[in-house]
Structures are given as C-alpha cells and as structure tokens.
Amino acid sequence: MPRFDRNAPLWAALVVFAPLLLVVLLLRLVPVQAQAPAPAQITVYSPQTSYSVSLLDVKGQPYVGLVEVLEPLGSLDAKPEGKKYKLRFTPAGGRTEEAQFTEGKDKGKVRGDSYKLPATFVVQNGRGYVPLTAISNLLARLLSTQTEFHPAGRRLFVATVPERFTLDMRAGNPSRLLLGFSSAVNPTIATEPGRVRLTFRREPVVAAGADKVNYDDPLITGASFSEHDGVAELDITGTAPLMANFADGGKTIIVTGAPPPPPSMAELPAPAPQVPPLPPAVTPPPRQPATPRFLVLIDPAHGGADIGAAITPSLQEKDVVLALARRVQRELASHGVAAGLLRNSDIGIALDQRAVSANAARPALYVALHAANTGRGVHVFTELLPAANTSPQSFLPWDTAQAAFLDLSGTVAGSVAAELEARKLPNATLLAPLRPMNNIAAPAVAVEIAPPSENVEEIASAAYQEQVAQAIAAGIVAVRPKLPEVRP
Amino acid sequence: MSRRIVVVFGLLLLIALGLGIYAWHLKRKVAREEQVAAQQQLAMAPPANGLPTPVTLYVASDSMATLGKSQMSIVLPPERSERARAVLRALFSAYLKSPSPHPIGAGADVRDVYLLGDDTAVVDTNTAFADGHPSGVLAEELTVASIVATLTADDSRIQRVKILVNGHERETLAGHADLQRFYLASNIGQAVKDLQ
Numbered sequence: 001m002p003r004f005d006r007n008a009p010l011w012a013a014l015v016v017f018a019p020l021l022l023v024v025l026l027l028r029l030v031p032v033q034a035q036a037p038a039p040a041q042i043t044v045y046s047p048q049t050s051y052s053v054s055l056l057d058v059k060g061q062p063y064v065g066l067v068e069v070l071e072p073l074g075s076l077d078a079k080p081e082g083k084k085y086k087l088r089f090t091p092a093g094g095r096t097e098e099a100q101f102t103e104g105k106d107k108g109k110v111r112g113d114s115y116k117l118p119a120t121f122v123v124q125n126g127r128g129y130v131p132l133t134a135i136s137n138l139l140a141r142l143l144s145t146q147t148e149f150h151p152a153g154r155r156l157f158v159a160t161v162p163e164r165f166t167l168d169m170r171a172g173n174p175s176r177l178l179l180g181f182s183s184a185v186n187p188t189i190a191t192e193p194g195r196v197r198l199t200f201r202r203e204p205v206v207a208a209g210a211d212k213v214n215y216d217d218p219l220i221t222g223a224s225f226s227e228h229d230g231v232a233e234l235d236i237t238g239t240a241p242l243m244a245n246f247a248d249g250g251k252t253i254i255v256t257g258a259p260p261p262p263p264s265m266a267e268l269p270a271p272a273p274q275v276p277p278l279p280p281a282v283t284p285p286p287r288q289p290a291t292p293r294f295l296v297l298i299d300p301a302h303g304g305a306d307i308g309a310a311i312t313p314s315l316q317e318k319d320v321v322l323a324l325a326r327r328v329q330r331e332l333a334s335h336g337v338a339a340g341l342l343r344n345s346d347i348g349i350a351l352d353q354r355a356v357s358a359n360a361a362r363p364a365l366y367v368a369l370h371a372a373n374t375g376r377g378v379h380v381f382t383e384l385l386p387a388a389n390t391s392p393q394s395f396l397p398w399d400t401a402q403a404a405f406l407d408l409s410g411t412v413a414g415s416v417a418a419e420l421e422a423r424k425l426p427n428a429t430l431l432a433p434l435r436p437m438n439n440i441a442a443p444a445v446a447v448e449i450a451p452p453s454e455n456v457e458e459i460a461s462a463a464y465q466e467q468v469a470q471a472i473a474a475g476i477v478a479v480r481p482k483l484p485e486v487r488p
Numbered sequence: 489m490s491r492r493i494v495v496v497f498g499l500l501l502l503i504a505l506g507l508g509i510y511a512w513h514l515k516r517k518v519a520r521e522e523q524v525a526a527q528q529q530l531a532m533a534p535p536a537n538g539l540p541t542p543v544t545l546y547v548a549s550d551s552m553a554t555l556g557k558s559q560m561s562i563v564l565p566p567e568r569s570e571r572a573r574a575v576l577r578a579l580f581s582a583y584l585k586s587p588s589p590h591p592i593g594a595g596a597d598v599r600d601v602y603l604l605g606d607d608t609a610v611v612d613t614n615t616a617f618a619d620g621h622p623s624g625v626l627a628e629e630l631t632v633a634s635i636v637a638t639l640t641a642d643d644s645r646i647q648r649v650k651i652l653v654n655g656h657e658r659e660t661l662a663g664h665a666d667l668q669r670f671y672l673a674s675n676i677g678q679a680v681k682d683l684q
Contacts, residue, residue: 374550376553379626385675386674431682435664448624
C-alpha cells in the first residue's frame with residue numbers, strides 16, 4: 001500500500017475526487033460535443049432586400065451556397081447534373097444569365113466566359129458552394145452590377161451603396177450624440193452601465209469617417225464602429241448610464257444620459273418640491289396614431305436544425321418553402337401588396353416565437369408555407385378550431401386566438417384555392433390543427449405544396465413554384481378589399 | 489513525486505476511465521432495450537378472448553388525401569378503455585402493414601387509453617409513433633383525424649380526445665399537428681367530412 005505521509009489531505013482529495021470528476025467529464029462528453037457553435041454567416045444587402053446566409057466550412061475555408069445567395073435576388077433554377085452544377089438566374093427586371101461549375105474543379109463558366117474560382121467548387125446535398133472570397137466578384141459578373149465585400153465583417157453590398165452615418169456631438173447638460181442616417185434604421189439597442197451598443201443586422205450602414213472617435217466630454221467619451229459576422233455594431237461609451245432615443249422617423253438616433261433611477265421611498269424628501277420639467281431635447285413628441293396598412297406576413301416554416309419534411313434525401317422542406325416564400329413575396333410586390341418574411345435565411349424559430357413575432361407585426365394576413373411529399377398538388381389549410389363569438393378586438397386566449405378570425409381565414413383559403421384551380425393545379429381546402437396558426441391573431445392560412453407529379457423533385461422546380469406563388473398572390477389580391485387594414 | 493504515487497494515480501485514472509466507458513455503455517444499452525421493447529410491444533400484447541365484434545375505422549390514404557370509413561371485426565376486451573385501445577391498435581396495424589395507405593413510424597403503438605370522466609379519452613402512444621411519423625401538415629392531420637374519428641365512432645360517449653407520447657405532452661406530432669390541445673369530436677367531424 002502506498003503511504004501518504006506528506007501532503008496527506010491533498011492526496012486524499014485526489015483519490016476521492018479525481019475518479020468522480022473523470023466519470024462526470026466522460027458522461028458529459030457526448031452532449032458537450034453535440035453543442036456546435038453558432039454557424040458563421042454573411043449578410044447580403046441589395047436594393048430589394050437584405051438577408052443572411054450561413055457559411056459552410058470546407059477544410060477550414062468558408063464557402064457560401066449559390067442558391068442561398070441568389071434566390072432572394074431573382075428567379076433561380078439550379079440543379080446538379082452528374083459532376084456539373086448548372087444554374088439559370090434571372091434578376092428582378094433583368095434577363096436570364098447562365099453559369100456552370102464542376103464539382104472538385106476550380107474552373108467554370110459565367111455568362112459564357114470561363115471563370116476561375118480561388119478554390120475548388122463544392123457540391124453538398126445537391127447544393128453548389130463557392131469559396132466566400134469569390135462571391136463578390138462572381139455576383140458582379142453574373143448580375144452585371146457593382147458589388148462591395150467587407151471580408152472582415154462578412155458583409156456584401158450588391159448594387160447598393162453602403163449607407164454612411166454621421167456623428168454630431170452636442171455638448172450641453174446633458175450632452176447628446178446625434179447619429180444621422182439617410183433613411184430610417186431599426187437597430188437592436190443594448191445598454192449596460194456607461195455603454196450603449198447599437199447592432200445593425202439589416203441596414204447597410206458603414207462609418208463615414210474613422211471607426212473610432214473619442215470625445216472630450218464629461219458624459220459621452222467615445223464611439224467605435226465595427227463589423228463582424230454579418231452585422232455592424234456601434235458602441236458608444238460614457239461615464240454614466242446612457243440611453244438611445246429615435247427621432248425624425250427613425251433617421252436620427254439620439255444618445256444621451258439616462259435619467260437617474262427614481263429614489264427609494266426612504267430617500268424621498270417629505271415635502272415634494274416642484275417637479276422640474278424634462279429638457280426639451282429628450283421629451284418625445286406626441287405620438288401620432290399610425291396609419292392603417294395592409295401587410296401580408298409570410299412564414300416559411302421550419303429552418304435551421306428543424307428541417308421539416310425530408311422530401312428527398314437532398315431536398316428539405318425548410319429550403320423549398322423559403323424559396324417559395326420569396327417568390328410569393330415578389331408576386332405580391334408586383335401587385336403592390338407589401339409582404340414581409342418571418343425568416344429570410346436558414347434560421348430556426350420556435351413555434352411560440354413565430355406566433356409572437358407574427359402578432360407583433362400586426363399583419364392583415366398571415367400565410368404559413370409548408371412542403372411535403374404526401375398527396376399531389378397544393379393543400380390550403382385553415383385552423384381546426386371551433387368558431388368563437390369573440391370580437392377580434394377583444395382580449396384573445398393564446399391557444400385559440402385564431403378562432404376569432406376563422407371566417408376571414410376561410411375566405412382567403414377559398415380565394416387561393418380558386419386561383420389554383422384556375423391554373424389547373426390540383427388543390428384542396430382543408431382544416432388542420434396546425435401550430436402556430438392557432439395562436440395567430442389575424443386572418444391566417446397555411447399552404448402546403450406537394451409534388452405536382454410522380455417526380456418528387458419537381459416540387460422545387462422554378463416553373464411549379466412560380467405557378468403556385470402566382471396563385472397564392474392572386475388569391476390574396478382578390479380578397480384584399482375584404483381584409484381590414486391594421487394599424488402597426 | 490515518487491514513482492509509486494504516479495503508478496497509483498495512473499491506476500485511478502484507468503479505473504475512472506473504465507467506469508466512464510461502462511456507464512456510457514449502460515446508457516446506450518438501456519436506450520437500445522427500450523427501443524426493442526417498444527417495437528415488440530404490439531406482438532407481445534395478450535390476445536383478448538371472445539367473439540369478434542365489428543368496429544369502424546377511419547383509415548387515411550396519403551395518395552388520395554382522404555379519410556375512408558371501413559369496417560373490420562376484432563375481439564374486444566370487456567373494459568371500455570381497453571376496448572378503445574384495441575380499436576386504435578387495429579387502426580395502427582392497418583398503417584403498419586406493407587404497403588401502407590398511410591405509413592406511420594415503425595413500431596408505433598398505443599400504450600394505453602385513459603378515460604377521464606365519461607367523455608374524455610387520453611391516448612398514450614409510444615415514442616416510435618411520434619418520432620417515426622412522416623412530417624407534413626396533411627400527413628399529420630390525417631393521423632390525428634383518423635385517431636379521433638375512429639375513437640368517437642366506436643364509443644359515442646367520447647367527446648374529447650388528447651394524444652400523449654410516452655406519457656408526456658408533446659408540442660407537435662412531427663413538426664405540424666398540435667398535440668397540446670384536446671380534440672373535440674364535434675370539431676373533428678368537419679375535418680373528417682372535408683377529407684372524405
């Protein structure tokens with residue numbers, strides 16, 4: 001037996017705890033390995049839209065999917081043929097261009113001319129990927145337009161001039177820093193003691209001058225701009241708590257000192273003196289009632305790790321519905337109907353969160369898109385709930401919020417089905433207990449597309465999706481007068 | 489550090505490693521056994537005695553996107569919840585045969601049917617039923633409607649049906665159909681009409 005004369009407590013602890021610690025570590029090994037870090041992404045800004053695309057790591061080099069980048073910018077038909085990967089792309093209002101690459105080769109063709117990639121072309125699950133460093137030049141060639149790529153920040157500007165914002169420091173009591181933008185912005189604002197951080201995900205903002213500015217001010221001491229992983233961040237630091245207010249319809253953000261927290265009851269002086277008026281600069285103007293507007297919110301189901309139905313081993317529901325959603329959005333726009341997407345990239349959103357976001361957007365109509373290989377053609381669903389006598393304006397229970405809108409939802413479903421019928425697309429109008437449609441406080445339908453024929457892959461064909469998108473848009477436009485506009 | 493201490497520490501490390509691997513192996517073994525047990529549950533259920541009784545099944549067809557009413561005769565146990573379970577097992581067996589009009593997960597089974605009061609049935613399915621169910625609004629809607637319609641057709645006192653998976657509430661069947669709600673016989677009737 002070994003003798004533990006020296007450092008006895010240390011050895012006793014080691015003998016007791018080391019095996020336990022190792023067992024715990026080993027048992028935790030599998031779940032720890034399963035937690036992959038958030039995927040890196042690139043954000044693309046174009047005049048029509050801005051969106052994020054996840055990157056694929058190929059032997060330590062970032063690659064980006066051609067379908068994911070091109071689909072939001074126009075109509076795309078891309079398919080692998082053996083080792084070859086052919087794509088036909090028609091930008092909005094432009095003419096069709098073709099490109100072709102070969103798996104494992106770095107040479108391809110773009111608009112009939114030979115094109116060399118900095119690394120080999122990769123095909124995974126039937127999707128073509130090019131090195132990230134090539135995407136800017138490739139898009140410029142394919143779209144015949146100017147592009148600007150910020151590799152460190154992973155931000156790509158396509159036919160869009162980056163928007164430069166201005167910083168205007170106004171000394172005073174309290175000091176104010178005015179951030180000026182040429183159009184309205186909607187960054188995420190995070191505050192912590194002595195700091196305000198504005199994160200721009202969808203706005204193509206860049207700094208007008210130096211990335212870092214220092215101020216000789218007792219309150220606001222500096223501002224620094226940075227770009228990383230597809231977002232832009234503006235960090236404003238100060239010596240006291242700061243806050244940010246929007247002004248000028250979102251074109252100006254005013255950063256100033258946060259008001260001190262209200263004193264506790266014990267600290268309150270007995271006779272309350274006259275309350276000093278707030279300084280005019282931070283007094284919000286009286287809010288005008290917002291004008292009602294007609295917004296269609298399109299919800300491409302699933303996303304991220306939730307792939308939805310596996311239509312074929314290489315074709316997933318989440319991708320099929322995102323492509324269809326973008327087509328429906330374009331079709332609606334061509335009819336002058338504003339439409340937003342609940343997700344415009346491959347991200348996962350929980351069902352409850354989808355309903356929360358949809359209800360917060362206050363749409364005139366919610367359209368969920370699904371795809372499956374059950375049956376043929378298109379199925380239009382409304383929610384399977386007993387009709388409620390509650391008014392849509394009253395307080396609605398979360399689980400049955402949709403019940404108050406079933407009549408209008410049925411009207412939309414009928415109209416979409418009629419348009420599908422007019423295009424000779426097999427269709428049926430059905431009821432379904434579908435999450436999160438039951439939580440939607442607006443007229444709502446779900447459209448599930450199935451393959452039009454025995455060839456299951458036709459579900460993703462541009463021609464079929466275009467027909468379906470046209471029918472959905474036409475169906476919505478036909479009943480628009482019956483759907484009330486909603487104040488945002 | 490003396491050589492003896494290093495040897496003891498090394499031995500402890502080996503023991504710990506061995507324990508860890510053994511625990512991991514046990515964990516996998518239990519999971520495997522649970523899966524096999526679930527798959528064998530249908531075949532291992534004791535047969536009921538008595539004369540076959542005609543029951544109504546609402547059988548889904550994926551290719552037609554319909555729910556068809558059909559009759560079959562099975563031996564039913566005397567107890568009401570056991571009868572409901574036997575009827576649903578007959579429905580599942582129609583889906584589990586090959587070729588299936590409406591495939592569901594291999595090894596899918598009804599673990600139990602509980603009756604709450606006179607009018608509420610809680611159907612407890614196994615994990616294989618939900619985990620292996622094809623994903624899709626129509627596919628899941630057909631399954632839910634066929635379960636509820638079959639149950640209420642064979643026991644007219646059942647007015648509300650809730651579906652559990654392995655004794656627990658689940659958000660959706662396979663990403664679409666809501667499994668958190670109680671289905672009303674009166675409400676599902678309209679869906680069944682549309683699917684016929």
